[in-house]
Amino acid sequence: MNILIPTVLVGALGLAFGLMLSFLAKKFAVPVNPLVQEVERVLPGANCGACGFPGCSGLAEKIASGEAPVNACPAGGPKVWAELTRLLGQEGGNWEVKRAVVLCQGGKGVAQVVAEYSGVASCKAANLLPGSFKGCRFGCLGLGDCVRVCPFSAMHIDPESGLPVVDWEKCTGCGKCVAECPRKILALVPRKEQVTVACVSPDSAREVRKVCARGCIKCQVCVRTCPEGAITFENGKIVISREKCTLCGLCIEKCPTHCIIRVGKTAALLEVRG
Amino acid sequence: MNTGFLTLFKIIISAAFVDNIILARYIGLCPYIGMSSSVANSIGMGMAVTFVMVLASIVTWVLWNFIFVPLGLEYLRIMVFILVIATLVQLVEILLKKNVPNLYRAMGIYLPLITTNCAILAVTFLGVDYGYTLLQVVVYSISVALGFTVALVLLAGIRERLRLARVPQFWQGYPIVFVATCLLAIAFLGFKGLVK
Numbered sequence: 001m002n003i004l005i006p007t008v009l010v011g012a013l014g015l016a017f018g019l020m021l022s023f024l025a026k027k028f029a030v031p032v033n034p035l036v037q038e039v040e041r042v043l044p045g046a047n048c049g050a051c052g053f054p055g056c057s058g059l060a061e062k063i064a065s066g067e068a069p070v071n072a073c074p075a076g077g078p079k080v081w082a083e084l085t086r087l088l089g090q091e092g093g094n095w096e097v098k099r100a101v102v103l104c105q106g107g108k109g110v111a112q113v114v115a116e117y118s119g120v121a122s123c124k125a126a127n128l129l130p131g132s133f134k135g136c137r138f139g140c141l142g143l144g145d146c147v148r149v150c151p152f153s154a155m156h157i158d159p160e161s162g163l164p165v166v167d168w169e170k171c172t173g174c175g176k177c178v179a180e181c182p183r184k185i186l187a188l189v190p191r192k193e194q195v196t197v198a199c200v201s202p203d204s205a206r207e208v209r210k211v212c213a214r215g216c217i218k219c220q221v222c223v224r225t226c227p228e229g230a231i232t233f234e235n236g237k238i239v240i241s242r243e244k245c246t247l248c249g250l251c252i253e254k255c256p257t258h259c260i261i262r263v264g265k266t267a268a269l270l271e272v273r274g
Numbered sequence: 275m276n277t278g279f280l281t282l283f284k285i286i287i288s289a290a291f292v293d294n295i296i297l298a299r300y301i302g303l304c305p306y307i308g309m310s311s312s313v314a315n316s317i318g319m320g321m322a323v324t325f326v327m328v329l330a331s332i333v334t335w336v337l338w339n340f341i342f343v344p345l346g347l348e349y350l351r352i353m354v355f356i357l358v359i360a361t362l363v364q365l366v367e368i369l370l371k372k373n374v375p376n377l378y379r380a381m382g383i384y385l386p387l388i389t390t391n392c393a394i395l396a397v398t399f400l401g402v403d404y405g406y407t408l409l410q411v412v413v414y415s416i417s418v419a420l421g422f423t424v425a426l427v428l429l430a431g432i433r434e435r436l437r438l439a440r441v442p443q444f445w446q447g448y449p450i451v452f453v454a455t456c457l458l459a460i461a462f463l464g465f466k467g468l469v470k
Contacts, residue, residue, distance in 0.1 A: 005345060009341065017358075025368055128443075
């Protein structure tokens with residue numbers, strides 16, 4: 001059988017199609033904004049989606065066209081922001097660096113465990129069970145949904161306490177873990193030394209004492225202790241004002257359940273007394 | 275031919291509804307699931323698929339009947355048909371990028387993926403396998419594309435409603451879409467036996 005005919009035929013077809021396409025591509029060419037590519041090079045390229053656009057290339061297009069602000073990338077941080085500001089010739093604005101923090105200390109031996117959980121190893125699944133396996137309905141389940149969702153490997157489960165720990169060196173403040181946590185235990189805070197209540201339970205003292213040794217019992221000792229009046233009791237919650245707080249640490253010493261913690265400037269771990 | 279019109283009508287009904295390419299033949303599910311998140315985009319996808327499907331059917335039918343069958347080169351079918359489809363998809367991409375950039379962006383990866391959309395390859399194959407005339411092939415491919423678009427728009431409408439529904443966490447996203455697809459397919463089962 002002659003191999004020449006099919007070879008020539010397919011080759012000719014390919015050539016004809018190729019020529020036609022290249023001609024049309026020239027004729028209908030769309031000028032690409034070179035700025036888009038430059039912006040994309042500056043962006044982290046993790047495609048984490050924290051900005052709300054489809055990947056880094058999606059955001060690059062929006063930034064280049066001016067539809068998105070230069071600080072739209074929460075993961076890139078001030079470095080990317082500064083670079084983009086320079087690229088686009090914009091001045092001013094400020095960047096607030098944020099970091100995630102875990103607001104629960106109810107780890108192993110601290111919080112009561114009422115049942116053995118052998119289901120799917122995911123906080124979301126465990127949280128579907130009424131009351132779940134922990135005594136506290138608001139405490140960290142420690143199954144690591146936040147760790148798995150972190151695009152920057154900034155989190156791990158501490159083997160001793162069984163609670164997630166955020167590495168502030170790696171954390172970019174993208175907020176994916178905050179969105180992932182079914183119990184809303186993680187929060188984004190400004191990256192600076194601060195004092196915060198590491199308990200989200202709104203329960204009364206009796207309920208909290210029953211299930212956790214490190215829960216906030218709303219005794220308001222801290223409110224009375226603070227010399228600056230930075231701590232208030234609002235809507236059943238202890239609120240520490242970051243503006244008024246002088247980081248003196250008196251409230252940390254006085255708190256009977258040690259649920260007030262100091263979040264480090266750069267360190268990932270939280271300084272805990274007792 | 276006095277039965278010509280009736281034959282064409284039969285082709286339309288059976289291709290668009292009875293043997294719906296997605297809901298009865300289960301072909302071309304990738305763009306079906308991927309592009310059904312909004313009705314506007316699904317209509318655009320339907321139009322792009324229609325364009326490629328009809329043109330590909332015509333070109334492949336002509337190549338098949340006038341070059342490949344006379345030369346006895348039937349075994350080259352897959353390669354050449356894919357070549358034709360890929361070229362047409364590129365053509366659509368160039369035109370869309372120029373004229374409808376919004377739709378081009380919304381379609382993203384699914385536009386080049388029309389190349390590997392098995393629905394289009396299936397239609398070009400079936401068109402020549404059924405021994406249709408050129409007119410019949412044109413009508414057939416338009417009907418199949420119509421069926422594809424109908425199924426796509428129906429699912430897009432359902433998905434727009436689904437966004438308001440409280441779907442359990444583990445069913446969110448594609449799982450619930452596949453369930454909706456199954457229910458649609460069951461509904462389309464009602465067309466079975468309509469055309470003898």
